[in-house]
Amino acid sequence: xxxxxxxxxxxxxxxxxxxxxxxxxxxxxxxxxxxxxxxxxxxxxxxxxxxxxxxxxxxxxxxxxxxxxxxxxxxxxxxxxxxxxxxxxxxxxxxxxxxxxxxxxxxxxxx
Amino acid sequence: xxxxxxxxxxxxxxxxxxxxxxxxxxxxxxxxxxxxxxxxxxxxxxxxxxxxxxxxxxxxxxxxxxxxxxxxxxxxxxxxxxxxxxxxxxxxxxxxxxxxxxxxxxxxxxxxx
Numbered sequence: 503x504x505x506x507x508x509x510x511x512x513x514x515x516x517x518x519x520x521x522x523x524x525x526x527x528x529x530x531x532x533x534x535x536x537x538x539x540x541x542x543x544x545x546x547x548x549x550x551x552x553x554x555x556x557x558x559x560x561x562x563x564x565x566x567x568x569x570x571x572x573x574x575x576x577x578x579x580x581x582x583x584x585x586x587x588x589x590x591x592x593x594x595x596x597x598x599x600x601x602x603x604x605x606x607x608x609x610x611x612x613x
Numbered sequence: 614x615x616x617x618x619x620x621x622x623x624x625x626x627x628x629x630x631x632x633x634x635x636x637x638x639x640x641x642x643x644x645x646x647x648x649x650x651x652x653x654x655x656x657x658x659x660x661x662x663x664x665x666x667x668x669x670x671x672x673x674x675x676x677x678x679x680x681x682x683x684x685x686x687x688x689x690x691x692x693x694x695x696x697x698x699x700x701x702x703x704x705x706x707x708x709x710x711x712x713x714x715x716x717x718x719x720x721x722x723x724x725x726x
Contacts, residue, residue, distance in 0.1 A: 506655070534713055545617070545704060545717035546656070553713075591655050598669060600646065601715070603655030 504529045508592055508604035515582055516612050523577040523607045525592030530570045536601065537566050537577045538591040546591065550577070582611045615639075617718035619705050625724045626695045634690045634721045638707030645688050646715065647680055648704040656704055662688060663710070695725045 505528045515521050525535075534553050538546040550559045550566040552575070558567040565578040579586060589608045593601040618637040626632050638645050643664050648656035649672075658672040664685035673680070677695075682688040692699055702720040 536713075536715075538717075543719070545719045546706075546715075547717070548714050551713055593655070595713075599644065599661055600658035600669065600672065601648075601656075603657070605653065605655050 504532075504594060504596060504602045506592060506594060506602055506604035508590075508607050510607060511605065512608040512610075514610040514612060517582060517584060519582050519611075520578070520580050521582055521609075523579070523590050523592075523609070525575040525577070525604055527573045527575075527594055527602075529596065530573055531596060532570065533595045533597065535566075535568050535575050536593050536595075537564075537575075538593060540589045540591060540606070549590075579609075582609075584611045584613045587611050617705055617707055617716050619703075619718035619721050621721060622719065623722050623724075625726065628696060628725055630695050630725075631691065631693045632695055632723065634692075634703050634723070636688045636690070636705030636718060638686065638688070638705070639716055641709070642707035642716070643685070643710045644708045645682060646706045646708075647688070647690050648706065649674075650702040650704055650720070652701075659690070659703075692723075695723075697725050699723060700725045 507526045536551045537549045552568045563580040589606040591606045593603045620635045645662040647659040650656040660680045661669040662682045677693045679691045704720045706715040706717045
């Protein structure tokens with residue numbers, strides 16, 4: 503059974519810092535990996551999707567990498583802003599369509 | 614619609630009551646998923662539909678949980694004889710048949726007293 507771990511569980515940084523969120527998984531037989539953002543009381547918003555054959559994806563200030571051999575993914579956020587404050591979730595899909603999620607990293611960017 | 618719509622937004626039930634949670638997916642999205650999210654945890658898969666066919670219900674925690682999508686659009690998640698451990702946020706998501714990107718609704722927060 504796929505297990506997904508996200509470290510740290512919570513992170514607080516001053517505005518403007520670059521930061522890295524980590525995601526590790528136990529089964530490298532994945533179809534794709536996604537990073538989501540969840541704001542309090544809201545649903546999830548897909549930020550980046552990396553297919554199994556890819557190593558990274560970029561969108562604006564966000565960059566996500568995937569290393570299947572080591573079972574790791576990172577989400578890099580450049581020049582963080584208070585509006586980036588949210589919970590960030592990593593999720594993987596295997597041969598089945600459903601996603602397996604980590605527990606998330608709660609990010610607070612201080613003005 | 615513009616996004617995935619879920620109702621009600623909040624539901625308080627007495628233990629033993631039956632509840633029904635509704636999901637309106639994005640128009641034209643054939644894939645629909647239900648997830649359960651406990652406080653402080655990531656969502657956990659419950660069930661998956663492609664059109665009206667329920668292709669995977671392996672995540673439903675007990676036979677008290679039942680989901681349907683009779684016309685391949687709106688879906689209902691029903692929980693019979695609710696128990697306190699059913700308290701969670703229930704999220705619905707939809708996608709195109711070929712698309713990988715999932716669009717989530719805001720969820721229904723269920724509290725069982």
